[in-house]
Amino acid sequence: MTELPADGIALVMRPGVRELEVRRRLVTPPRAGNALVRVDAVGVCGSDIFLQEGGFGDKLPVVPGHEAAGVVVAVGDEADATWVGRQVALYYIDAPASRWSAGDRENLGPDVTRMGVDVDGAFADFVERPVSTLVAVEPPLDPAVVAVATDALATPYHALTRIARVSDGETLAVIGLGGIGSNAVQIGRHLGARVIAIGRGEAKMAQARELGAAEVIASSAGADAIRDLAGGQIDVVLQCVGENTDMDRLAIDIAGYAARVVFVGVSLSAFPISATELIWRELSLHGSRGFTRADIADVIGLVRSGALTTDHLTRNRRPLIEADAALADLRDGRVLRTVLIPDREDPDHAVAQ
Numbered sequence: 001m002t003e004l005p006a007d008g009i010a011l012v013m014r015p016g017v018r019e020l021e022v023r024r025r026l027v028t029p030p031r032a033g034n035a036l037v038r039v040d041a042v043g044v045c046g047s048d049i050f051l052q053e054g055g056f057g058d059k060l061p062v063v064p065g066h067e068a069a070g071v072v073v074a075v076g077d078e079a080d081a082t083w084v085g086r087q088v089a090l091y092y093i094d095a096p097a098s099r100w101s102a103g104d105r106e107n108l109g110p111d112v113t114r115m116g117v118d119v120d121g122a123f124a125d126f127v128e129r130p131v132s133t134l135v136a137v138e139p140p141l142d143p144a145v146v147a148v149a150t151d152a153l154a155t156p157y158h159a160l161t162r163i164a165r166v167s168d169g170e171t172l173a174v175i176g177l178g179g180i181g182s183n184a185v186q187i188g189r190h191l192g193a194r195v196i197a198i199g200r201g202e203a204k205m206a207q208a209r210e211l212g213a214a215e216v217i218a219s220s221a222g223a224d225a226i227r228d229l230a231g232g233q234i235d236v237v238l239q240c241v242g243e244n245t246d247m248d249r250l251a252i253d254i255a256g257y258a259a260r261v262v263f264v265g266v267s268l269s270a271f272p273i274s275a276t277e278l279i280w281r282e283l284s285l286h287g288s289r290g291f292t293r294a295d296i297a298d299v300i301g302l303v304r305s306g307a308l309t310t311d312h313l314t315r316n317r318r319p320l321i322e323a324d325a326a327l328a329d330l331r332d333g334r335v336l337r338t339v340l341i342p343d344r345e346d347p348d349h350a351v352a353q
């Protein structure tokens with residue numbers, strides 16, 4: 001086995017404290033069935049803020065970071081040694097054997113553990129993960145591209161292909177044009193849908209047009225204006241805005257006959273709906289939870305072929321130790337995503353307890 005580095009840093013999110021704590025941790029050989037992965041890029045996502053604000057419940061302290069790429073530096077017993085040296089995308093869910101994981105629905109089921117929520121994640125130099133959660137990337141790509149593929153692309157891909165089953169020629173309305181919604185626009189377009197992008201802010205709306213939206217409209221325009229713009233019938237609505245019951249309600253209001261409404265943006269709040277609304281239009285409502293390893297492999301293939309872009313997701317890069325500033329940028333709406341790169345050559349990187 002190659003010699004392991006002695007230690008590395010990890011950034012710990014703590015309850016009631018905005019700033020992450022930089023800790024130096026010893027690197028230990030991975031346990032049986034696991035791989036030790038050197039993190040080369042990790043995305044900063046709205047879910048990290050949801051975590052910090054208690055949306056997942058009482059999870060802190062934990063090292064956040066659930067969309068990441070790196071290289072396997074060691075494997076434990078019972079793990080295939082050929083993983084060592086390979087670039088991998090990290091799948092954030094570790095699912096115990098169940099009818100769900102056996103049936104290609106490993107994102108579901110009881111007792112799934114989520115990297116960066118239930119167990120320590122990738123805001124770190126190294127992370128130990130079950131080999132079963134790794135997705136090989138061959139030949140290697142820019143790690144920042146691989147990192148954002150594992151959530152910002154894979155989440156809307158799962159919602160549109162697996163859950164909504166969008167087909168060629170359908171009209172798709174995407175509500176919210178941030179890290180998930182902007183990519184729902186380009187994936188919907190790739191799947192052959194006519195995409196109506198609904199959001200706010202000039203920059204995000206202009207970007208949605210660049211990513212392939214046929215029409216772009218402010219959410220404040222209201223349901224009637226949106227339906228009119230769409231030509232009367234919207235087949236699929238993807239609601240990507242978190243914690244906003246007005247947008248949950250808008251999703252129902254704009255859905256057409258036999259439409260599928262898919263909720264992706266997480267919210268803990270209830271919103272009103274009547275059974276007749278579902279009945280008269282035969283609406284079906286869906287939740288879409290994350291994605292699977294197969295989704296990651298698919299979107300990486302689509303990026304490689306040029307069908308999908310990640311330029312808008314990877315242009316903001318910061319050293320790992322600037323995670324607090326990256327979270328603030330996201331919280332204040334200055335960026336869709338920041339990709340953190342552990343800069344192990346930087347003397348500041350090594351300053352930790």
Ligand SMILES: [Zn+2]
Pocket residue numbers: 045046047048066067151152
């Ligand atoms: Zn995320």
